[in-house]
Amino acid sequence: METTTNYIGQPTSRVDGRAKVTGEAKYAAEFHKEGLTYGVVVSSAIAKGKIIQIDTKAALNLPGVLQVFTHENRPGLAWSDKSYQDEDAPPGAPFRPLYDEKILFGQQPIALVVADTFELARYGASLVKVSYETETPVTEVKNRKAEAYTPKEYKSAKPSPRGDAQQGLAESALKMEAEYFHSSEHHNPMEMHATTVMVEEDETLTVYDKTQGVQNSQKYISKIFGLSKDQAHVISPFVGGAFGSGLRPQYQLFLAVMAALELKRSVRVMLTRQQMFSFGHRPATLQQVVLGTNPQGSLQAVVHEGFSETSQFEEYTENLVNWSAMLYKCDNVQLAHKLIKIDAYTPLDMRAPGGVTGMFALECAMDELAYKLNIDPLELRYINYSDIDQSQDHPFSSKELKECYRQGAEKFGWSKRNPQPRSMREGNTLIGYGMATGAWEIKQQKASAKALLMADGKLKVSSATADIGTGTYTIMTQIAAETLGLPLADVTFLLGDSSLPESPLEGGSWTAASVGSAVKAACEGIQEKLIAYIRKLEDSPLAGVHRLEEVTFADGKISLKNNPDRFTTLTEVMQQAGQNFVEASVTTTPELKQKKYSMFTHSAVFVEVRVDEDFGTVQVSRVVSAIAGGRVINPKTARNQILGGIVWGIGMALEEESVMDSNYGRFINHDLAEYHVPVSADIQDLEVIFVEEHDDIVNPLGVKGLGEIGIVGTAAAIANAVYHATGKRVRDLPITLDKLL
Known part of the structure; x- marks a missing residue:
């Protein structure tokens, strides 16, 4: 019989894959x-x-x-x-x-x-x-800092200072100050x-x-x-x-x-496609970062101030600057996030909202600081490594970032880097190495799920969540199949229907943690009911079993843990109990213990770029992204998510830019001919490493979510590699050849 005890953690092909490639899958306009x-x-x-x-x-x-x-x-x-x-x-x-x-x-x-x-x-x-x-519309962000204001509410935690950053800067042996910008970007x-x-x-x-x-x-x-x-x-x-x-x-x-x-x-x-540019986008954002250190490179002060656009009718904020209070050890931090109103639609969350932007500025600033100090950029991150989240004064539920640094650097060959900018080349091609840290906050949301086991052993599990291509259908099927010990082929997961059990929005990298926990709990509810039936069956091979902990669910059977030869099947239990079906509905919420910890996915991104010395064209030739993301449900779809994030990070760094015509107040490159995104020819050698990480705090499954983390840090690592290759620091994304020439 097919072994069904270890679906979680196995690279599993998408259960909806055939429907998608044959056209059986229908989308909203079909x-x-x-x-x-x-x-x-x-x-x-x-x-x-x-x-x-x-x-x-x-x-x-x-x-x-x-x-x-x-x-x-x-x-x-x-x-x-x-x-x-x-x-x-x-x-x-x-x-x-x-x-x-x-x-x-x-x-x-x-x-x-x-x-x-x-x-x-x-x-x-x-x-x-x-x-x-x-x-006349107002569309400019870059030169309107004087009109910026502090919003009353923030989507995430309000930026809060600690210590005295100005005093810390005054006492620093070395200071690094820079301004970073990226224009609007559209989802497409x-x-x-x-x-x-x-x-x-x-x-x-x-x-x-x-x-x-x-x-x-x-x-x-x-x-x-x-x-x-x-x-x-x-x-x-x-x-x-x-x-x-x-x-x-x-x-x-x-x-x-x-x-x-x-x-x-x-x-x-x-x-x-043109109208897809008429609602929501990643907001154009200007950031100022000041870092102060002692001679050994320990941060004495961090000042991070962001200015981003919002519409005239809503106040959109992101978790933009708070990363600078969490990512590195520093006792003096000053943060501010202000808004500038323009005549455009309200910005909208876009993969890793705030994180990919805020950490682009912070990680480029750390790279610039490393060169000023004449310290290896990776070593500077080790020097300022923090074992606690100082912004909340909480320990991390788990943090294998040092192992991300180690494994990523080793796989990439970081030790072969000549630290001198513009020192590595092949003929007319300048070669640069860059790296950056990534992080993304992990949350578990309230979610509900229903499990329905039929007398023929077929299981249906449902929740009103979505699958936007991330593999939700597949990982929920894996979780349900492993929990009840059924073959994958006997499990169906239903989603995307408002009549199904309540689910949070599919976003924020919280779906696996939130809906996955509900699916697991619903299947455990089925387990409890089957054990309750067994207690009443005098002639069952498991007569005398009273607790769930005494048995194992695997291969369609319920077996005694200390004597696997004593077993019955799920279908036999239902037949003997006279049940045509067994169902369980549950709602799961975050556990109180989570409030005592900071919960993040971490990454280390290493990039090699090749820059044509004459034309200024940039090619990302290699990327190694090492991810500490808790328990990985499906390495195949998980790797797929990280690769997608890396590709988008390449687009953010080198190509993506929504150009606003300030006279007419509209995006003029509102199509896929003029809004550039990476294509196959732009993508070379991408490698993903999943660093082993155990976490029993984040949720019952120990998963952290991987939808966002792949893009965070990638653009910064590319920008840092471009500097190493050329000796020219570009702080305005995307890095196009005109900025290098």
């Missing part, structure tokens, strides 16, 4: 129903001002165009700010589509044309004529945002939405349109990438539901 209509969004041509006139007659005169919705004819709905706030909404007044004539940002949706066919709706949208009263997942709303015979709605939280989307439309949970069923079985763009309901969801309810017809609305 569900169909007879009589489906199509909505196309008309976007504003200005970024600030108001609509004077909107002429829809030409579109409405087209046979087959059903309606053109604008602010002038939209239905009366719940228009309060509270109705539009979702689980991920920052403080402020959320954007309300088609609310009035005011234009708040470039490409704002101002009309929806609905027609019998997509082609007709698109043509009709081109016929909508709009005249505006235009105001392969699947565009789309919503298909099916109007059922009883006039309830089945809503297929691209989202990282079906229940968040359900709550959002329920509040706005006055619908009960039974009237609005939200489904999202597959997501073609999201990276944070699906955390908040995007405006196509609102528009599709509005049109379906008004027309009493099924409606699909899908955004274009």
